[in-house]
Amino acid sequence: MGIRLLGLFLCLFAPMLAARPISYSGGSTLMGFSNSMQDSIYYHYSPSYRYSVGIEVVNDKYTDQNYVYGRSTYLLDRQNTQHSQRNVYLQAGVSSHGLNHHFVGIHGDWETRRWFSGFGLKHVQNKSVQYSETFLQLGVAPYLGDYGDLHTWLMLKSKKDTRLLGWSTYPVLKFFKGNLLLEVGYDPKLEWDSHLMYRF
Amino acid sequence: MQHLQALIILLSFAWGSVAIAAPDHTSDHQHQHQNVEPSAALASKRYNAFIEDLSESNVAIVNVLGMVCDFCARGIEKTFKKDQHVRKVDVDLANGQVLIAYSVDKVIDQVEITDKILANGQNVTAVTVVKI
Known part of the structure; x- marks a missing residue:
């Protein structure tokens, strides 16, 4: 229990521990997620490019529960080059059901205009169940659009949810134009895995 | 677990x-990967199209690292457009370059530009200002 609380504390309060100055104010994002295990709507606000805080309303299909997560994501590391960007993020959240229902995670990505790779690791602790989600994702852009164009990514995602058996690997299509992003994947076992995002 | x-x-x-x-x-990586030189940008079709309808302006040509994604560069345009002196912004993903047209009464501060780009999570390597 102690190690879980420490993990939560580190992730939620990492911005303060790192003492990063707030250099940017403004961005907020609305997201919708839907897959065979849950549907959710997530809104977050970024006081700086280093972290965001938000609220996620979840319809958990596995436990047949509804709850709200208070969430925080922290940019742990970023490397910019002319042709690429790499990011590592920490995330954590606490549910409206109490401290015993929470998650911690780490995810990262590396991308160029042509190639994308990403990973994620998330552990969820609930009163009735604890589980982990792991994913790996690779993608390629079939064409390089200019700023403002419709951008398309062809991706392959491998995902493991310890509540289910084994890994699932399935194709994902990602589109974005302007402030709108849509990601849709389909696996016969998991069915649809979709993600819609609008950045204000 | x-x-x-x-x-x-x-x-x-x-x-x-x-x-x-x-x-x-x-x-640390700023000097390892130089973007398109501003002088080359001045001769580009993109730059000429950008200044075509401009007059009495100062144009900042900003070289940026990490600007690889349209979705991630949106904040740059939004941030600069909050400045009432900014008349026009163009983001060139292919060359990692941002063009910002200011009204002539704006004193262009390169540090301010660098800070605004950093606030979006990217790094500036060079800023050149051209009077139109």
Whole structure:
């Protein structure tokens, strides 16, 4: 229990521990997620490019529960080059059901205009169940659009949810134009895995 | 599952210590990858199209690292457009360059430009100002 609380504390309060100055104010994002295990709507606000805080309303299909997560994501590391960007993020959240229902995670990505790779690791602790989600994702852009164009990514995602058996690997299509992003994947076992995002 | 949590926390410490020790370490890479030179940008079709309908303006040509994604560069345009002196912004993903047209009464501060780009999570390597 102690190690879980420490993990939560580190992730939620990492911005303060790192003492990063707030250099940017403004961005907020609305997201919708839907897959065979849950549907959710997530809104977050970024006081700086280093972290965001938000609220996620979840319809958990596995436990047949509804709850709200208070969430925080922290940019742990970023490397910019002319042709690429790499990011590592920490995330954590606490549910409206109490401290015993929470998650911690780490995810990262590396991308160029042509190639994308990403990973994620998330552990969820609930009163009735604890589980982990792991994913790996690779993608390629079939064409390089200019700023403002419709951008398309062809991706392959491998995902493991310890509540289910084994890994699932399935194709994902990602589109974005302007402030709108849509990601849709389909696996016969998991069915649809979709993600819609609008950045204000 | 405790092993997983311990791994996440250890990774947090490892990466966090790097981030704290070198909070601006992205700038370490600034001189390793030079973008298109501003002089080359001045001769480009994109630049000529950008200034076509402009007069009495100062144009800042900003070379940026890490601007690889349209979706991620949206904040740059939004941030600069909040400035009432900014008349026009263009983002060139292919060359990692941002063009910003200011009204002539604006004193262009390169540090301000650099800070605004950093606030979006990218790094500036060069700023050139041209009077139109």
